[in-house]
Amino acid sequence: MAEHHHHTREGMGPTATNQIKNTRLAKKYCRFKKAGIKHIDYKDARFLEKFINEQGKILPRRITGTSLKYQRRLSVAVKRARHLALLPFVTDRSK
């Protein structure tokens, strides 16, 4: 038998798929904490669009690198923007 190759992954938690690997290798930081931003404006649709995917869904923290505190505020902002029709609830991208 070939030698038993012990494969260790250092510094990374278990990943479900290989696609997630990329987001963990880059230095992950919360952009709000880094920039010292305290308030997330629900009226600014163009800014919030960075945090939703093409279907209109809110992106998870592990993709955007946002801390929990700000993810919650972000979520509230997006939902308010949706209520005011500044952002869609669902976008119909026929795939």
Next chain:
Amino acid sequence: MYETTFLSSTELSEDQYRKLVAKFEKILKDGGAEIINLEHWGNKKLAYPIGKAESAWYTFIEFSAPGDLIKKLEQEYHYDETVIRYLTVNLDKYAVAFNKKRREQGFGNKNNETKGE
């Protein structure tokens, strides 16, 4: 400190719209509110249709008021048929600071990385 946004039907004429805004201004003032800022965002396209409408007049007001006025304001929004959506938000200290900064930097400021410093 509060801020409120309401969407009005585009079936309104310019004149009717102005009267509508004046009506809510009056409601606020009569209730003891101090209006800090009033913005007309104009006729914006909606991200999704609301009751067959594809666009609406957006009006935005920042004001300070006694708490019980909010309920009355929202009741008035609800009674009015031409108001199709509304949202009133209580502003925390960060929001107040952000709004102040936004006003000072001029409207249409979509620059985000300087928010809330």
